[in-house]
Amino acid sequence: MNPFDIRSALLAKHAQHVVLIHFPIALFITGVAFDLVATWTRRRGLADAAYYNLLIAAISTVPVIATGLLAWQFALEGQRLKGILLLHLVMALVSTVTIWVVWWLHRRVRKDRAQRPGFLIPLELLGVAAIALTGHLGGFLSGVNAPG
Amino acid sequence: MNFQMHRFVSWVVAVMLATFAAMMFAAANTQALQAAQSAQTPAAVEVKIDNFSFAPVEISVSAGTTVTWTNRDDIPHTVVSTDKVFKSKVLDTDDKYSYTFTKPGTYPYFCSVHPKMTGTVVVK
Numbered sequence: 001m002n003p004f005d006i007r008s009a010l011l012a013k014h015a016q017h018v019v020l021i022h023f024p025i026a027l028f029i030t031g032v033a034f035d036l037v038a039t040w041t042r043r044r045g046l047a048d049a050a051y052y053n054l055l056i057a058a059i060s061t062v063p064v065i066a067t068g069l070l071a072w073q074f075a076l077e078g079q080r081l082k083g084i085l086l087l088h089l090v091m092a093l094v095s096t097v098t099i100w101v102v103w104w105l106h107r108r109v110r111k112d113r114a115q116r117p118g119f120l121i122p123l124e125l126l127g128v129a130a131i132a133l134t135g136h137l138g139g140f141l142s143g144v145n146a147p148g
Numbered sequence: 149m150n151f152q153m154h155r156f157v158s159w160v161v162a163v164m165l166a167t168f169a170a171m172m173f174a175a176a177n178t179q180a181l182q183a184a185q186s187a188q189t190p191a192a193v194e195v196k197i198d199n200f201s202f203a204p205v206e207i208s209v210s211a212g213t214t215v216t217w218t219n220r221d222d223i224p225h226t227v228v229s230t231d232k233v234f235k236s237k238v239l240d241t242d243d244k245y246s247y248t249f250t251k252p253g254t255y256p257y258f259c260s261v262h263p264k265m266t267g268t269v270v271v272k
Contacts, residue, residue, distance in 0.1 A: 075260040076226070076238055083240045085224055140223055143262045146200035 017067035018142050024064055025131055027057035028099050032124040035106075039121065051106050058103040061096045068092060084137055091134040098127035192216060192246075195267065197225050197239070197259075202267035209249060210272055216246040225265065230256040 031053030038046035072078060072089070081089055102124055108114040193213055196203045198220040209215065217227045219239040227236040227245050233255055236245035249255065249271040259265035 079237055082238070083224055085238065141261065143200050143223070143264070146262070146264070 015067075015071065015142075017064065017071050018138075020060065020064045020067055021135065021138060023060040024057045024095075024099060025135055027053045027060060028102075028131060029128055031057055032102075032128055035124060036121065051103075051110060054099070054103040054106055058100050061099055065092065065096055084141060088134060088137040088141055091130055091137065095127065095130040095134050098123065098130055102127055194218060196220050197227075197265075200262060200265055202257075202259075202265060205266070206268045206270065208270040208272060211250055211252055212248065213271070214246050214248040215269055216244055218242070218244045224261060225259045226261055227257055228260045230258060 031050045034046050034050035034053060037043075038050055068089075072081070076085075102120070105117060105120055105123075109116045191213065193207055193209050193215045195207065195215060195217045197217055200221065200223070202217070207215065217236065217239070219225050219241055222241055224238045224240050226238055227234070227247075229235060234247040234257070238261070239245055249269060252271045255269040255271065257267050257269070
């Protein structure tokens with residue numbers, strides 16, 4: 001397997017999609033945790049930390065989605081998905097949209113002085129659940145549980 | 149034993165021998181027919197996909213054999229020839245893919261979702 005071949009980069013055991021996916025997962029969950037504590041303690045510094053974690057989480061979804069779609073094209077030539085693969089794709093899109101919406105709502109509160117919506121924390125928790133399910137399915141698909 | 153009785157026993161023995169000979173001939177013919185049929189229609193061979201591996205990893209078959217891959221894993225897999233000779237769609241659990249090998253040669257293949265999964269079909 002040529003290490004400089006784009007197929008190798010996308011599909012090898014250390015495939016880029018599998019590597020990059022850890023960033024939005026970790027950043028979003030950390031951002032939500034900071035936001036919960038900031039809401040509880042009303043500490044501005046924690047709210048800032050939450051905002052920037054959510055911002056970078058949202059930005060990092062771009063290469064993750066791109067590499068995931070490229071892996072789909074290269075590995076399966078874009079053929080129609082079903083089963084776990086389809087569920088992984090759908091949940092990935094749901095998670096991505098949720099991450100961006102959560103960040104956008106935080107931005108409105110910070111920049112536009114908008115009132116913090118009451119559904120924000122439930123939405124954040126829903127996002128964490130969606131990400132957890134997407135990652136769980138992705139882990140199965142990647143073969144991380146495979147022997148050897 | 150009088151002459152009539154002797155003749156009767158001879159006939160019975162002759163009929164029994166003839167029946168036995170006919171049975172042996174029929175059995176031999178059936179075996180030959182089966183052998184000829186199996187030579188004309190090579191047996192289908194199955195490769196099982198399970199636990200992120202192909203089993204058996206390498207198979208040796210004669211030309212004209214149809215190999216069937218069955219996904220017994222919980223994870224979707226594919227069967228793709230390294231030399232682009234054959235390629236399956238995504239196989240969900242219990243899905244099958246068959247390919248008939250007509251030309252002798254060595255056909256390495258892999259799962260395009262999990263490239264670490266590899267196998268080989270040797271056609272003689």
